[in-house]
Amino acid sequence: MRLTLAGVRLSRGDWHLAADAAFGPGIHFVAGAVGSGKSTLALIMAGLIAPDEGSVVRRGIGSATLSLQFPESHVTGATVEEEVRSWGLDTAEVLGQTGLGPKAAMPPLALSRGELKRLELACVLASKHEVCVLDEPFSSLDCAQKRALCKRLGERTGGITIIFSHEQHILPAVDVLWEMEGGRLVCHGRVPGALERWGAAAPPHIRWAIARGMLPANMRIEDVREAACRTSG
Amino acid sequence: MIELDGIRHHLLAIPWLALDEGTIAVIGANGSGKTTLLELCAGIEVPQRGSVRIDESEPRSCEVGWVCEFPDKNLLFERVRDEIASPLRFTFVDEAGIADRVARICDRLAISPLLERRTAGLSGGEKALVALATALIVHPRVLVIDEADSHLDAAAAQRMYECAREVRPPHLLFCTQDMHRAAEADRVLFLADGRVGAYGTPDDVFFALQETCFYPPLWRLARCA
Numbered sequence: 063m064r065l066t067l068a069g070v071r072l073s074r075g076d077w078h079l080a081a082d083a084a085f086g087p088g089i090h091f092v093a094g095a096v097g098s099g100k101s102t103l104a105l106i107m108a109g110l111i112a113p114d115e116g117s118v119v120r121r122g123i124g125s126a127t128l129s130l131q132f133p134e135s136h137v138t139g140a141t142v143e144e145e146v147r148s149w150g151l152d153t154a155e156v157l158g159q160t161g162l163g164p165k166a167a168m169p170p171l172a173l174s175r176g177e178l179k180r181l182e183l184a185c186v187l188a189s190k191h192e193v194c195v196l197d198e199p200f201s202s203l204d205c206a207q208k209r210a211l212c213k214r215l216g217e218r219t220g221g222i223t224i225i226f227s228h229e230q231h232i233l234p235a236v237d238v239l240w241e242m243e244g245g246r247l248v249c250h251g252r253v254p255g256a257l258e259r260w261g262a263a264a265p266p267h268i269r270w271a272i273a274r275g276m277l278p279a280n281m282r283i284e285d286v287r288e289a290a291c292r293t294s295g
Numbered sequence: 296m297i298e299l300d301g302i303r304h305h306l307l308a309i310p311w312l313a314l315d316e317g318t319i320a321v322i323g324a325n326g327s328g329k330t331t332l333l334e335l336c337a338g339i340e341v342p343q344r345g346s347v348r349i350d351e352s353e354p355r356s357c358e359v360g361w362v363c364e365f366p367d368k369n370l371l372f373e374r375v376r377d378e379i380a381s382p383l384r385f386t387f388v389d390e391a392g393i394a395d396r397v398a399r400i401c402d403r404l405a406i407s408p409l410l411e412r413r414t415a416g417l418s419g420g421e422k423a424l425v426a427l428a429t430a431l432i433v434h435p436r437v438l439v440i441d442e443a444d445s446h447l448d449a450a451a452a453q454r455m456y457e458c459a460r461e462v463r464p465p466h467l468l469f470c471t472q473d474m475h476r477a478a479e480a481d482r483v484l485f486l487a488d489g490r491v492g493a494y495g496t497p498d499d500v501f502f503a504l505q506e507t508c509f510y511p512p513l514w515r516l517a518r519c520a
Contacts, residue, residue, distance in 0.1 A: 074416065095448045096420025131446070132365060175364050175442070176325025176472075201445035202364065204324045204472055205508035228448040231473070231512045263448075267516055283512050290516065 063087055063123055065193055065222055067247070069116030070106060079103065081116075081247035089215060089234065090224045091281070093263060094242030100226040101131055103247065104197040107224065123222075126193035131201065133182040137170045142181065145170045149185040160184045175202045187214055192221045200229040208232035212282070230265040235280040253280055297336055297437075297466060301345035306489035307331050309345075314484070318460060318467045320477035320497075322509060323486035329470045330364065330441055332486065336468055337361055337439045349437060349466065357437055360430030360464070364442040366422030370414045375406075375425055378414055382433045400428045404458050420447045427455055431462050438462070440469035444476060452476065474501070474511040485509070 063086065070081040079099045094100045105111040107118060108128035120126070130136060139145030143166040146153045157163040160180050162173070170178055179202045186194065200208050212234040215223060225234070239256035241248050241263065250256035254277050257268055264272070267286045271278050276293055278285035297314040307328045314336075321329045334340040335347050338354030339361070349357050363369055372378040376397060383393045401407040406424050409417065417425065423443040430438060438459055444452040456476065459467055471477050483500040485492040493500045504510050 096446075096451045097418040101418060132367070134365065174326045174330060175445075180325065198446065202325070202442065202472070205474070207325060208472075209508060230449050231475075232508075265449075266513060270513075270516065283516060287516055 063192060063222060064119075064121045065107065065123060065126075065224075066119040066121070067107070067116065068119055070103075070113045070118065071115040072102065072106065072111070072113045078245050079113075080245060081106075083240070083247050083249060085222050085224060085238075087220060087222055088237035089218070090222070090238045090240060091234075091236040092224065092226045092240040092242065092247070093228065093260070094226070095228070095263065098242035099245050100228075100242055101197050103242070104128060104195050104224075104226050107193075107195050120193070123192050125191040126195065127186055127189055127191040128195045129183055129186040129197060129199055131198040133175070133178040133202075134171065136182045136185075137178075139170060142166050142168050142170055142173065145181065146185060149189060151185060151188050156181075156184050156188055159188075176204055176207065179203055180207055183211060187218065190221075193224070194218070194221060195224045195226070197226045198228070199225060200227055200232065205232060231267070231283060233265065233281045233283070235282055235285075239281070254278060257281060296350060297468075298348045299335070299345065300348075302335065302342050302347070303344040304335060304340065304342040305331055307335070308489050309491055312484075312491055312494065314466070314468075314494075315482055316465050317481035318469070318479075320480035320483045321468060321470045321486065322472075322474065322477050322483060323492070327486040328489040329486055331489075332484075333439045333441050333468055333470060336466075337437060354437070358433055358435045360433065360435035360438040362423065362426045362430050362438075362440045362443045364445065364470075366426050366443065366446065369426035369429065370422060373413055373415070375412050375414055375417070376410045378425055379410075379428045379432060382429060386433075396432055397428075400432050403461070404428050405454060420451050423447055424451065424455060427459065431459070434462070435464050437466040437468065438464040440467075442470045442472065444471055444473055474509055475513060478511050478514075 065085040067081040067083045072079040106113055139148045143153050146156045157166055215234045236253055239250040239253055250259040267283050271286045276289040278289040299309050299312045302309040323329050337359045347354055379397050380393050404424055423446050477483050478497040483497050484494045485500055493503050
């Protein structure tokens, strides 16, 4: 199973996007600043935007899905329950998992932004597609929900998960680290070695660890804490 | 001072609360009533029961700037320049004055390169910054930022809050899920299920929350080391 970006190029005026990369099974994290092209690349990977040049090659991939940055963009159901059903999922299971059972009859857009994000992410992840592209999945979630999402991502096995995010504090354990730099997709390599190459845009706890000569096992804050506690005895 | 008295509104239940002047961070779980509280303070919603007074005035009689969580809701015009200038079109500021104020606020926020862009073509983070510029251009008495930093990277969020604080509206209310950002405020209000869980200085509120995930994660890291 492999998703390849073969000479992908896209231009919008003076802004240019370039990506040559291959994504295998595992969890990939793509970091990058606002406007760096993360959402555009996510849309290209999901096949919703065609690049000006190059192609997206999917080998051994039967299905793919995309979680959009703004959850309102997903809504098609008139109620929370209908929204879950529109994904072809067991409503009781998803509503139980998200804790939104008491709000099943509410219009999805009457939920708070965080609740709606939680609902749409639960539907995307429960759909069990082989490729799952998540555009800013942590935005709008509270700390407990971010932690729950990290746990859920860790339980996902066998497929290709690609997370585009600028989250700085509550992060999942990942396999490969990428970064958008000046419109170009750059691979820092496998974690943990990649953490040393992340540089100035890395989350503060990663920079804190690297500056003290520590290499945490992964990018979660608890990995840094463990490395710090081990070092300090 | 923003005074909330006998508020019952959807899930919000606040018998009495006085928010000091300055920067107030509103934190809490998803669905705890943060946005509802901000909407009451901004005069977007009128409480079903009780009252909100801003320096003894009705919220709807005050100039309010609002940067919402979903930046597309803020944007009404096709071009960034027209969007940012739009609040001044309803005032007596002449064209040269409008152009000058647009240029100055864009310079402060470092978004001048966006001026001739189409709003629809901006990234989520760029939209939030344009919304902030549009809110600030009228020098609001109350500036509300409703979790707009969710869609900004760390540098852009920092720039947004620095700019908002530099303008010094008498009341700056913001929601955030970044507890380090909240800890920079003068006061923190923690909401739990529509009720006031804690209100006070960042040190006091986060001390009360130290066993929860709301405690700023880097503080915990520093404690360990």
